[in-house]
Amino acid sequence: MTNVLIINGVEPYPQAPGKLNATYVELAKKYFEENGCVVLETKVCEEYSIEAEIKSFWLRIS
Numbered sequence: 001m002t003n004v005l006i007i008n009g010v011e012p013y014p015q016a017p018g019k020l021n022a023t024y025v026e027l028a029k030k031y032f033e034e035n036g037c038v039v040l041e042t043k044v045c046e047e048y049s050i051e052a053e054i055k056s057f058w059l060r061i062s
Helices: 019-034 051-059
Strands: 003-008 038-043
Touching: 019 038, 019 051
Parallel strands: 003 038
Antiparallel strands: none
């Protein structure tokens, strides 16, 4: 099984809410999941812990 990490780097603003990027991320997730991959996604605009992200990522690939 292949693991895929998608880093959603969108920073939404009133004039650019990030709909195009969200569409690309959803299409990518759907594609990879339909092809048997495990998909992890991190959204840069949401609060996250770097340590927790690294731990989660490494636990899933080992």
